Amino acid sequence: MAATGSRWLDPGPWALAAWGALVAVTAFPPASLGPLALALPAPLWALAVRCEPRRGFLLGWIQGLGFFGALLWWIAPTVARYGGLPWPAAVGCVALLAAYLALYPGACGWACAAVGRRRPGLALALAPFVWTGLEGVRGWALTGFPWGDVAQALWNQPLALRLAPWVGADGIRLVGVGLAVAPAWLLARGAVSTRALAVPTVAALTWAGLALAPSPLPPADATLRVGVVQGNIDQAQKWDRAYRRVTLDIYERLTLDLVPRRPQLVVWPETAVPLSVQDGGPETSRLLALARRAGVWLLFGAPGYERVDGRVEYRNSVFLVTPEGTWAGRYDKVHLVPFGEYVPFGRYLPFLKKMVEGAGDFSPGPGVRPLSGPGLPTLGPLICFEGIFPGLAARHAEQGARLLVVVTNDAWFGRTPAPYQHLAFAALRAAETGLPLVRAANTGVSAVFDRRGRPLTTTVLGARDAFVAEVELPPPGPTPQAAVRPWISPTSLALAGLTVFAILRGPRRHPRT
Structure with missing residues (x-):
């Protein structure tokens, strides 16, 4: 009983759920403080690399539950009014949908924890590719539902829109969450090393290079x-x-x-x-x-x-x-x-x-x-x-x-x-x-x-x-995005999957800290 009670008192999951809800309400329309969405996965990654895979999944799922519940609450009054469902059933529909969608950040938390047990630095470097690949699956599986993607939150950001004709929404997501590695490392380790800055630096340079490149759009005629x-x-x-x-x-x-x-x-x-x-x-x-x-x-x-x-x-x-x-x-x-x-x-x-x-x-x-x-x-x-x-x-x-x-x-x-x-x-x-x-x-x-x-x-x-x-x-x-974008999420998922498999099959090189 004591263990169960202490588990409920653990602030980590509650903080992640609150963080997910906060990002959903403020970063996405109508508030549209889009850049805040770039930091959405950082606290999850920071906590996941320091725990067991099962708990990593739970943390991701709880953050996703808070995020999607706050983002999609409007479905409840819609199905209650036009679907004829009683309010408890209407709220249950939103809860079920949020529970399903939360499986994807849950899977990302599991991957970060599984790799983080052996290679914490690599786990954080790999996290943007896991996130991007899983979001790609979410946009396709069961007919697809990409609502709540990071790119959606950046719809009114000129620098993000300049990336769009080059790499599309999938590319915006990858370079965007790549920046989240730096705060995740800071939260996990209390400091940011040169190694930790490698992924966000590449992401920032890629973003800047494409945003400042001459537009690929031909002149209007x-x-x-x-x-x-x-x-x-x-x-x-x-x-x-x-x-x-x-x-x-x-x-x-x-x-x-x-x-x-x-x-x-x-x-x-x-x-x-x-x-x-x-x-x-x-x-x-x-x-x-x-x-x-x-x-x-x-x-x-x-x-x-x-x-x-x-x-x-x-x-x-x-x-x-x-x-x-x-x-x-x-x-x-x-x-x-x-x-x-x-x-x-x-x-x-x-x-x-x-x-x-x-x-x-x-x-x-x-x-x-x-x-x-x-x-x-x-x-x-x-x-x-x-x-x-x-x-x-x-x-x-x-x-x-x-x-x-x-x-x-x-x-x-x-x-x-x-x-x-x-x-x-x-x-x-x-x-x-x-x-x-x-x-x-x-x-x-x-x-x-x-x-x-x-x-x-x-x-x-x-x-x-x-x-x-x-x-x-x-x-x-x-x-150009028509040729590039379809490959970004599958390639990210394949890269992440192969790396996770190789790490789990290999010897554990670093003790957990």
Whole structure:
């Protein structure tokens, strides 16, 4: 009993949980004190190299629990309100998600402790590669969820955005947490030696070299005037059939208000049109007539469907209409939200209910397909959740997109940090690909970013608004990060794994201190 009591009184785990929560609240949007995120792993590494592997894992898991719980708390009110769950179950959903995501810093703590028993200095030098590799796995495993990555916290830092076209979010993460080795060594040993400064020095030089190097972005060769409409439709009314006409009235009025400012393309948010336009009817005719009347290309989100092998597959889609009022193309969302747009293993878990409205589970589209038309620069659409994945934006760029367009509906999350955290990914996608990015959100935050990830225009969350911005368009083609970024996390993980294996298989060279 005494041992159990002393374990609960140990300040280390509680301090790590508090540190993780503090970084989540202050470093990430809306506070956006991004540089603080660079120090997130330092206390964990410092403690882990001095303990047993099992305790190293526990320390990492506890820090992760505090971090992800504080970062993602907004999921609870969302699933309670729209998922129909009682509050204890809604809080339990956040706890389960945080417990899963915390496994990754837990694994990093285990690796640091396992190597630190034999080579403490090497353990700290290896830690940034372990962290980067595991974060790469987190962004891929179980459909992927890179929310809370260090790079996301640096979305408004010019020096980080200058790295993006060279190495992408994965490279920003690696050099960023590489700097954390110095404070980790100081916390672990009480002083920083020349050896301890090797990794952070290389990280700092790499960062400075890439940030100060001539930009790899080619000069722009055209411009486009883009209008963005933020309808601010209440999620509780969005799918009410009686409210459809009001919704279309709002979007039509805001679009026509933009006409004097001469937009060439007008973008509406995800599922801005809450009906199936493929079925025709007066609402569809009204949309086509609006594009003709305004004389603009119109891109909007709406439910889509496809008949496949005698059955109907429902899609989350965006539709493109020409200024002449004819259909020009459709893009179907490729990366769906688990439990939001489909239920994983739904055949075996019939008691689970997805949050979104609709006739059935959504199916993913056939693949990344940019949209284009005569006189319109090629568009790379990303629907909501897709904007957090760098690979999808890169594939649009490789296929000739000259403008990224993110449409989303963050009304689910109300006035919580979620819309601001979601916005941060847009800056990274623009800076990585070297493409301007237009973001249309139902309730906000809508924005336009230039080719370097800098915001040109942003709206207020929870307001009805519309604006026009002019963006510079580059010639088509990928940036260097498209070739480099996909290898950074796997290479880091392989290097870390092989080193950990070699150290554990070899003789113990240093006694624990």
